[in-house]
Amino acid sequence: MHVVIAPDCFTGTLTAQQAAEAMARGWRQTAPHDLLTLVPLSDGGPGFLDVLGGALPQARTLAVTVADPLGRDVPAAVLVVEGDAGRTAYLESAQAAGLHLLAADERNPAVTSTWGVGQLLDAALAEGATRIVVGLGGSGTNDGGAGLLAALGVGGPAELARGGMALADLADDALTGLEDVRRKFSGVELVLASDVESPLLGLQGASAVFAPQKGASPELAQALEGALGRYVEVVRRTLPETTDLMTGKPLRLDKQPGAGAAGGLGYALYLLGGRRVSGVTEVLTAVGLRELVAAADLVVTGEGSFDWQSLQGKVVAGVAGLALETATPSVVIAGQTLVGRREAMTLGLSGTYAVADSAAEVEAAMADPVGTLAARAARVAATWSPQR
Template sequence: MKFVLAPDSFKESMSARKACLAMEKGIMAVFPNAECVIAPMADGGEGTVESLVSGLKGKIIKTEVTGPLGENVIAEYGLIDEGQTAVIEMASASGLELLKLEDRNPLLTTTYGTGQLFKHALDQGVKRFLIGIGGSATNDGGAGMLQALGVSLKDRYGQELPFGGGVLSRLHSVDISGMDSRIHSVKIDVACDVTNPLIGENGASSIFGPQKGATPEMVRTLDQNLAHFADVTKKQLSKDYAHVDGAGAAGGLGWGLMAFLQARLKKGIDLVIEYTGLEDVVKGADFVFTGEGSIDGQTLFGKTPYGVAAIASKYSVPVIAFAGRIGNGVESLYENGFTAIIGIQKGVTTLEEALAYGEENLAAAAENICRVLRI
């Protein structure tokens, strides 16, 4: 029998790879001669680098970059495809997780470190990028990233703009002549699961600014500043992406990636499936096991188990999903490629215990399902 194991991480309990190994342990207890294809998944957010590097036998690169408030931080990215592809989580360099709650201020935070990760990867000779842009601390439209790559953003006095979304109102000229020329010869895919435009009531500042520390007054300032950034760029470079779906992701980084780096924005799980070649390994499988920490009706909206189930259903392969928590609305999943959805908890327990025994519980649940399959 052939099992394809393609879960996401179970947050705060186990990585996607550890979830695969727990599933494999349960399967082997019943079917010791089974073929288990380990394919750890992610949706472009936290854990994407780890999943792709472990699943595709890549390597992790660590380097010092500029953090969101200008401090030095150690960030990391992955190299896969024999070093031809770099996998970046912008949060590693420019993420909210790097800041204390009281230090969050999108008027000041920068994506400069994310641009440095691009340059470091280019120095390794990569030809393709996959960048996840969730978890950002920034609202600068990608200005810092662009400056790290050699784009000049100057005020009316010819001075380079400092970091942060709060100074973009001073932008007078955009000069891309100094941009790292290597960036034009690589392909850039962006894992983006939001559809917000750059500006307006549904834009980057209004929707995501408050969680990054923005007050209502700051939100208005940031939105006006991003609008000015987009207007100057449109007039001087004929780049008009402000109202494209996803432009508002990561404080406007989605816009910066599209307007200046010709990046392609797609759902995170779709990109991970593409990069891992999941469809090829699902062909001919007897069962697909997937899952993540919580599964409910929202799983249909681009979450990892749904993306995996959509691929498996193309080849009529049964899909069994495991979850630490099963919420409301899962009935709709049975009409969209899911054969069964299994909770892994053995009984009433505290959250701390559930997280601590996640691997053990998942292995036991997988074993129990396999005992049923053996019948």
């Protein structure tokens, strides 16, 4: 039996590579004769470059030093790939703006900045990239990408790079360099690889949905919403609006799907002429997963928590979709399963399995994530692999 093991990371405990290896270890305990193909995956968040680097042997890695959300130097990388159409640079925004870079008592989206992501973009431009793919996800920021824009020369760091709340007092002329920076990117295909479709503002926007996960109280999240509203107002004063050719109405970039991704980084990239793609789709294409799935008898995917967000553009949904298209059975092994059987079946999944169900099991899984995941995979193998 040929089994493709293609998980996302188990956030906070295992990288995608570690998760795939743990699943494979458990599977081999029960079904040692099965052929296993390990394909670690990412949706654009943390691990994006690791996954692509492992799947693209022709890529070279450019090491850079950038600012973290609080302005401290951290190591990062740009993955450069030569192609027939030119040079592509892959960036992972979480390397510069990631929540994991902050201690628990440092998580404050009122003051964290995306300046370092702008430095990554600058490095990609300096490498002569004609296509830049930015993985969005896992951020500890909520500044609408204002820090990124400041790093590229759109405006002063004192106004744009002090976090989301500083945008509440933004002057009308704070973005005077926007047109010049847009021209720098005019010959570059700029791609937002995002796992969410949230707009920048509103009940489904960056502040309302994601700021609380980054340390914001309800009151701070509401204040950040107002600050981002002022930011959008200044952008609209600075950048002439274009018209949607389909509706004839002004094209509001802040309302575009994914504008709210990574605390609004998507919005800043839209301002520079970017377009959005599914982060999962970008990765699945790069690693050639469709061909692997089509040749397999079973696909096993996984993530830390299989919940409602998993149904909307995450790795599990992407893998299940490919498996459905190729008529290959697929199952998910997750740290916790919070989605009912009916919802799972809408993705085409043939089974869902949790490592932990009770509070005690969750505690055990956190203490030994590799061992508990391997043990669960061994039990799943007993169900799905024919016994010899």
